[in-house]
Amino acid sequence: MGVAYNIFVAAFAAIGSFLFGYDSGIIGEVISPTFLHFQSYFGNPSADLTGAIVSTFAGGCFFGAxxxxxxxxxxxxxxxxxxxxxxxxxxxxxxxxxxxxxxLIAGRIIAGLAIGCLSMVVPLYQSEISPPHMRGFLTGMTQFMIAVGFLVAFWVGYGCQFLDSNAQWRVPLGIQIIPAALLFLGMFVLPYSPRWLIQKGRMEEAKHALQVLHGTDKNQDFIELEFAEMVEQIRYEQANFSHKVSDLWATRPMLRRTLTGIAVQVCTQLTGINVSSYFQPTLYKNLGYSGHTVLLLTGINGALGAVVLIFFITLVIDRVGRKPPLIIGSIGMAACLAIEAAINKNYGQGSDNTAAQKAGVAFIILFGSFFFSTSFGPISWIYQSEIFPMRVRAVGTSVCTMANWASSVLISQVSPIGLQNIGWKYYIVFVVTNVMNMLIVIFFFPETKGKSLEEMDAVFGDQVIPHALETGNTRNVDTEKGTHTPSEEKVAIEHREA
Known part of the structure; x- marks a missing residue:
């Protein structure tokens, strides 16, 4: 079936990411002042309680991951x-x-467990079924579908605000069940990860899955080499390394992997994107907008973000790599938030300068729909899913995703209080963190573009066996004994540990 089927599988698995985006986006809609029936039914919850409704979801996500x-x-x-x-x-x-x-909070926690699980395993699955030259695109579908989830949530929220009953908030929350059920049923017919099958010794199934996902009439030599590389790397790891959590920091290269993966997720939260995502109606309100206009602006922002994202992951990410977009995005987001702070200080709610307020809306949209969507948004999921060796890839990705959600809990809890108490100055916090993000990427993040998952050991400095895709040989390692084949030992790279 080849490339088209591979794209379909990655896109279908990304329904889990759609759930992430929809659940995160719809709660911002239903807790907003525009949803009068929600406010009335729950007794006009305070800022602290609103923060709890949002942050308990992220807490569930932490444990789900x-x-x-x-x-x-x-x-x-x-x-x-x-x-x-x-x-x-x-x-x-x-x-x-x-x-x-x-x-409601109990439902948020349980949904959080699910979304935390999906936010970790969906990009991991996408990464492991992707050929090297398309991994950025296929794993980037995670963020694209998150954006689509937010977009659908915004427009569902916009339509449901006109309902004059408790259906105003129950309907948008209930819609989430449909994609969750579809994902469960559809996964029955999708393939297992070939790498996981190899790890479990199910070689024939793994070879068949790889052929179905990557094979065409013209690339059978590539399939043979790719399969051999997977088998040799995984067998060598099984024969020579442990599979403990402590492996994540056992050597200098492994510690670098772990710290880099955690950093990319923490830096994603420190961009300030969740303030924009969860509390976007409040940001527009602070600029003097109210009523249906707030939800309309939110929907427009979501639509632009999804369009930018699909162009970025399709045309850019696998060509320019991971580091340049992260650096440019950090600079752009810092600039947007600095301008946003100045506009809110001088022309916020109560001002009659509509031109400045429109500019404020434009920079909120530019921040999220352009700079975030072409940097940390998709790349954080791609990066954390591709840097770990197979033996600890699941647990490593899990730790990185947990770091994401731990940061999200903190920011979601304090943001309503920060926006309420210090107003425009809260933007300055994220101007500083975005500058920090840029410096961290420049000095500490290696480039991973175009490498197979097995070749990441060369990127991080701990390669111990030759790679079939480099040598052109299907047998570089004695996979039964987990040792180098003598004829290929001359091309092996020395194992470098701390």
């Missing part, structure tokens, strides 16, 4: 996605039928 690391290794990437989708159905059903705030 932790559980997914174990599940992905033991039952497979595919089945872990199915588990996450089932738990999402339960959490979304509880939110939809909530009778009080405690009921």
């Amino acid at each position: 932790w559980a997914a690391g174990w599940l992905a290794d033991h039952i497979g990437r595919k089945r872990t996605i199915m588990v996450g989708s089932l738990v999402a159905c339960l959490g979304c059903a509880l939110q939809t039928s909530a009778q009080n705030v405690a009921y």
Whole structure:
């Protein structure tokens, strides 16, 4: 089937990412002042309680990502996605039928467990089924579908605000169950990760899955080399290394991998994107906008972000690499937020300078829909999923995703308070963090463009066996004994440990 099927599989798995975006986006809609029935039903919740409704979801995501690391290794990437989708159905059903705030928060926590699981395992699955030259595009679908989820949430919210009953907020929350159920059912017929099958000794299934995903009539030599490289690397790791969590920091190259993966996710949160995503209606309100206009602007922002994202992951990411977009994006986001702070200080709510307020809206949109969508948005998921060796890839990706959600809990909890108490000055915090992000990327992030997952050991300085895609040989290692084939030992790179 080849490339077209590979794209379909990656896109279908990304329904899990759609759930992430929709759930995150719709809660921002239903807790906004525009949803009068929600405010009335839950007794006009305070800023602290609103923050709790948002942040408890991220707390659930933290533990969901932790559980997914174990599940992905033991039952497979595919089945872990199915588990996450089932738990999402339960959490979304509880939110939809909530009778009080405690009921709603319980549903948010359970949905968070599911989204945390999916946010970790979906990009991992996409990365492991992707050929090297398309991995940025296929794994980048994670962020694209997150953006589409936000977009759909915004427009569903915009339409549901006109409902004059509790359906105003129950309907948008209940819609989440549909994609969760579709994902669960559809994963039954999608392939397992070839690398996970090899790790479990299911060689024939792995070869067939790889052929179905990557094979064409013209690239059979590539398939043979790619399969050989996977088998040799995984078998060598099984014979010569442990699979402990402590392996994540056991050597200098492994510690660098772990710190880099954590950093890319923490830096993503420190861009300030979740302030824009979760509290966008509040940002527009602070610029003097109200009513239906707020939700309309939010929907436009989401639509532009999705369009920019699909162009970026399709045409740019696998050509220019990971580092340049991260650097440019950090600079652009810092500039947008600095201008936003100045506009809010001088021409915020109560000002009659409509031109300045429109400029404020434009820079909110430019911040999220352009600079974030062409930098940390897609690249954070790509990067964390491609840098770890197979033996600890699931647990390493899990730790990085947990760092994302831990940062999200903190920022989601303090943002309503920060926006309420220090107003425009809160933007300055993220101007500083974006400058820090730029420096971290420049000095500490290696480039990973175009490398197979097995070739990442050369990038991080701990390669121990030759790679079939480099040597052109299908047997560089005695996979039964886990040792180098003597004739190929001259091209091996010395193992470098701390």
